[in-house]
Amino acid sequence: MKLKTVLITDDVELNRGILKEILKDDYNLLEASDGYETMQVLTEHYDIISAVLLDVVMPNMDGFTVLEKMHEEKMLEKIPVLLVSADNSIEFERKGYQKGAFDFIHKPFDGTVVKARLKRAVDLYESKNHLEQIVEDQTDTLEKQVKQLKKQEKIQKQTNTNIVDVMSSIVEFRSLESGQHVKRMKYYSRIIANRVMKNAPQYHLTPKDVDMISEASSLHDMGKIAIPDSVLLKPGKLTPEEFEVMKTHAEKGAEIVNELEWVQDANIHQLSYEICKYHHEKYDGKGYPMGLKGDEIPIAAQIVSLADVFDALTSDRVYKKAFSCDQAYTMIMNGECGAFSPIMQQCLTECLDDLKKIKAEHEDTNKQA
Amino acid sequence: MDRQKLIDAGIDYDSGVERLMGNTEMYERFLQMFLDDDSFKNLDAAMQSQNYQEAFLQAHTLKGVAGNLSMEKLYQNMVLFVDMLRNGADIPGAVKFYPEIKKEYEDTIAAIC
Numbered sequence: 395m396k397l398k399t400v401l402i403t404d405d406v407e408l409n410r411g412i413l414k415e416i417l418k419d420d421y422n423l424l425e426a427s428d429g430y431e432t433m434q435v436l437t438e439h440y441d442i443i444s445a446v447l448l449d450v451v452m453p454n455m456d457g458f459t460v461l462e463k464m465h466e467e468k469m470l471e472k473i474p475v476l477l478v479s480a481d482n483s484i485e486f487e488r489k490g491y492q493k494g495a496f497d498f499i500h501k502p503f504d505g506t507v508v509k510a511r512l513k514r515a516v517d518l519y520e521s522k523n524h525l526e527q528i529v530e531d532q533t534d535t536l537e538k539q540v541k542q543l544k545k546q547e548k549i550q551k552q553t554n555t556n557i558v559d560v561m562s563s564i565v566e567f568r569s570l571e572s573g574q575h576v577k578r579m580k581y582y583s584r585i586i587a588n589r590v591m592k593n594a595p596q597y598h599l600t601p602k603d604v605d606m607i608s609e610a611s612s613l614h615d616m617g618k619i620a621i622p623d624s625v626l627l628k629p630g631k632l633t634p635e636e637f638e639v640m641k642t643h644a645e646k647g648a649e650i651v652n653e654l655e656w657v658q659d660a661n662i663h664q665l666s667y668e669i670c671k672y673h674h675e676k677y678d679g680k681g682y683p684m685g686l687k688g689d690e691i692p693i694a695a696q697i698v699s700l701a702d703v704f705d706a707l708t709s710d711r712v713y714k715k716a717f718s719c720d721q722a723y724t725m726i727m728n729g730e731c732g733a734f735s736p737i738m739q740q741c742l743t744e745c746l747d748d749l750k751k752i753k754a755e756h757e758d759t760n761k762q763a
Numbered sequence: 764m765d766r767q768k769l770i771d772a773g774i775d776y777d778s779g780v781e782r783l784m785g786n787t788e789m790y791e792r793f794l795q796m797f798l799d800d801d802s803f804k805n806l807d808a809a810m811q812s813q814n815y816q817e818a819f820l821q822a823h824t825l826k827g828v829a830g831n832l833s834m835e836k837l838y839q840n841m842v843l844f845v846d847m848l849r850n851g852a853d854i855p856g857a858v859k860f861y862p863e864i865k866k867e868y869e870d871t872i873a874a875i876c
Contacts, residue, residue, distance in 0.1 A: 501830045
């Protein structure tokens with residue numbers, strides 16, 4: 395085994411000689427004969443020195459000053475110092491400990507005692523430094539793992555967003571809805587959801603929920619890809635039979651979302667499902683497909699439903715011209731487009747101005763005839 | 764070296780060897796080195812020039828060396844002497860005591876030679 399290195403300091407050569415004789419079989423030895431030399435050797439060989447036997451009374455710079463300097467250089471954390479002196483008073487030991495000495499070796503030396511004290515100091519610091527290294531290494535590893543996890547989470551999130559984007563662009567192409575509609579739905583849903591989060595703590599919405607509702611809102615009509623062209627793209631008003639077919643898009647959308655379970659984050663998957671299936675439910679139970687009432691309708695679906703109705707009213711359709719935002723607001727508040735809860739109505743009232751801004755910024759560019 | 768002569772001069776020969784883990788040869792080599800050690804010469808000069816602070820430091824060093832070499836009698840006297848000089852505690856006492864120290868040192872040297 396490779397010998398550890400110990401620095402012996404004493405201005406008297408004879409004393410160093412005795413220490414060397416005692417320790418030469420167990421350690422590589424470095425020597426210094428005064429305080430300056432001690433600091434010089436310490437600085438040069440800091441990495442390999444396992445302990446210092448430090449004489450206190452030395453010319454130029456005494457042992458206590460060396461201790462102070464070692465403390466300033468943070469060397470005492472890694473290297474134990476054993477003060478060597480012929481002064482055995484309690485004041486001396488107290489001062490030594492206060493300045494960071496690990497232990498004391500008294501003159502006259504006894505070979506066995508010197509060896510034992512030194513070995514104990516070296517072993518203790520070795521395991522201490524080793525433990526600290528382990529802790530440091532493990533902290534490093536953990537930090538790396540956390541970074542990796544965060545990276546993966548980001549990728550996962552991106553994947554979720556991509557899937558939602560792909561799905562909603564399919565809906566756009568298929569049903570000839572404009573991309574602006576999907577964008578507005580995201581913004582409207584976000585604005586309304588934020589308002590619900592503030593006004594209605596009973597729903598326990600978090601900022602993350604708001605993000606997810608806004609994202610998932612673009613999927614609300616995904617079921618329409620399963621509706622035959624003859625119904626979906628019919629230019630005129632639908633017959634009652636055709637309307638029944640059209641209504642199935644809610645449940646069809648929920649079925650499609652179910653297929654996405656393995657690729658979507660669990661929370662956003664649940665929200666996507668609720669939004670697809672229940673965005674045509676009404677507060678008074680007169681909606682479809684389930685006829686849910688009140689807060690049986692998930693809050694995410696209530697939010698997206700309100701956004702959807704607002705956007706439908708304020709957009710041109712084959713069978714109608716767009717209403718103004720104020721007109722649409724009045725119609726919704728009067729229950730002309732199905733019932734919304736008092737909470738949703740209050741939220742709409744409070745965020746109408748914000749919705750108007752979005753509407754102005756995201757007009758359909760090429761309007762349908 | 765004559766062990767009995769050393770013992771008669773107040774050197775605890777066996778304890779000195781024991782300090783060096785039984786290495787007689789090594790111990791005698793260190794005793795030999797003591798002849799070249801300057802601390803007594805420096806102490807003597809400091810006492811002559813009445814520089815008692817310097818005398819304290821040199822006496823302290825000599826005390827350490829004497830102790831390390833198990834020069835029991837010299838060591839015990841140095842302990843007393845150092846305490847007299849420490850912070851100038853008893854300078855007249857130290858001055859009075861010094862000839863005895865000097866004689867003790869010379870006896871020790873003589874026994875080694």
